[in-house]
Amino acid sequence: MTSLIPVPRRVVAGSGEVRLTARSRLYAGTATEGVGRWLRAVLWQATGLPLPEGRELDDTDGDGIGLQLDPGLGIEEYRLVSDRTGILIEGGSAAGVFRGAQTLRQLLGPDAYRKAPLGDRIWAVPHVTIEDAPRFRWRGLMLDVARHFMPKDGVLRYLDLMAAHKLNVFHFHLTDDQGWRIEIERYPRLTEVGSWRARTKFGHRASPLWEEKPHGGFYTRDDIREIVAYAAERHITVVPEIDVPGHSQAAIAAYPELGNTDVVDTTALSVWDTWGINPNVLAPTDNTLRFYEGVFEELLELFPSEFIHVGGDECPKDQWRRSPAAQARVGELGLADEDQLQSWFIRHFDTWLSARGRRLIGWDEILEGGLAEGAAVSSWRGYAGGIAAARAGHDVVMCPEQQVYLDHRQDGGADEPVPIGFVRTLEDVYRFEPVPSELTPEEAEHVLGAQANLWTEVMEDHTRVDYQAFPRLAAFAEVAWSALPDPRERDFADFERRMEAHYERLDALGVGYRPPTGPRPWQRRPGVPGRPIDGPPPNR
Secondary structure, three states, X not given: OOOOOOOOOEEEEEEEEEEEOOOOOEEEOOOOHHHHHHHHHHHXXXXXXXXXXXXXXXXXXXXXXXXXEOOOOOOOOEEEXXXXXXXXXXXXXXXXXXXXXXXXXXXXXXXXXXXOOXXXXXXXXXXXXXXXXXXXXXXXXXXXXXXXXXXXXHHHHHHHHHHHOOOOEEEEEOEEOOEEOEOOOOOOHHHHOOOEEOOEEOXXXXXXXXEOOOEEOOEOHHHHHHHHHHHHHOOOEEEEEEEEOOOOHHHHHHOHHHEOOOOOOHHHOOOOOOOOOOXXXXXXXXXXXXXXXXXXXXXXXXXXXXXEEEEOOOOOOHHHHHOHHHHHHHHHHOOOOHHHHHHHHHHHHHHHHHOOOOEEEEEHHHHOOOOOOOOEEEEOOOOHHHHHHHHOOOEEEEOOHHHHEOOOOOOOOOOOOOOEEOOOOHHHHHOOOOOOOOOOHXXXXXXXXXXXXXXXXXXXXXXXXXXXXXXXXXXXXXHHHOOOOOHHHOOHHHHHHHHHHHHHHHHHHOOOOOOOOOOOHHHOOOOOOOEEOOOOOOOO
């Protein structure tokens, strides 16, 4: 009971326990039926208990589970009471009830996370009252499936892992130089050509190693519908990202007219097979705008999310400086330089999305040149972008590279696989504070929340993703959900103690996390060079 992650706001222990048995029932009140179906399914898998439907709350008396709404609670707030009358989870909405159901699963022990019963077990929940609510409305995980494709089943698995940690926003990075991962019916070459590459750099971009085989994959429209529906059942919002105007070589390889054809032979380009910042960017033409409007039209049909991510980061301007067509557009629009040209490009889609009832979000480079009201910022280059965005009245999601980029290495040891970036330990992530101290209380209201990012250049499969994500994602989840004290005052020793039980849950879920003592032999990548950066990361 004292090993819950994220830690709840209030826990009052009782004396006694509720035992779930073959006679236990599960009652799901109005608007909680979906949570009831989910909970019955996962507990039946793990325990073998049928948990038949109760017709009313009294049917759960003594040894059952009841789910119902309490309009006096916040949207994701919940109250879990386990006493002599049974187990009752109340939430301000179905989302709140679902968060409470995740806590119930933790209380049942690690075997409650298995896919089949292990035999006779006593399934007991201690008598307790738990009152809990999230600190932030945006508790996100970004998964890059462009650099290395993750098949649909792997994505669904990560949605389950997010749900288990009370994360609620899945930022789906679907396109980049190295691959286009979503079917667009009106532009079939995006997946026919853009979804695969002939070979792949193995390790950091300076590595001499190559994986000399094709790599690729994409999600059909029905795959996307399934992913979005699966996430919705778990009260997770999927925010898609289509990266423009940089990070676009896969699209240009499929449709060469999208590139700066007056300065480079775009017909000779293929899907990029290495890493880094690519010079081949979209041409700022009307044809490019119409093309991507078509892409976004199909995207809006598939994703009901309030926000649509447009990337906007790391767009080199060299081709625009040399392009007569790009320079003509700069002059036509009366712009000062190519930075303002990128701002014009982003603002076009800001306006386009706003007209359709959606909100644009992009990496913090989109601040350069100004944003329309309603646009939001993912602050990745430290805290500065988030501070500037909040002070300008824009909503912001804090995801500073130096703090919560989980592709960065977890330890400075020689055995760390393909070490990238600064050392970001479990404790470092636990002490991450999403709200910059420089903001006034009014400005801080614009911080929607925080997000951890998984860039997959050196994560060739789900085992590498697991290793980089866990256990640090558990620490991040607590930072994003729980009302923790100042970073210096956080009780990391208590978190480590609670993690001892949580490792057992991760084991039951089949997560290949990094053990506290270091990587297991098969988790190492000897001889594969990374790009470690020494010293502490800048905290700005």
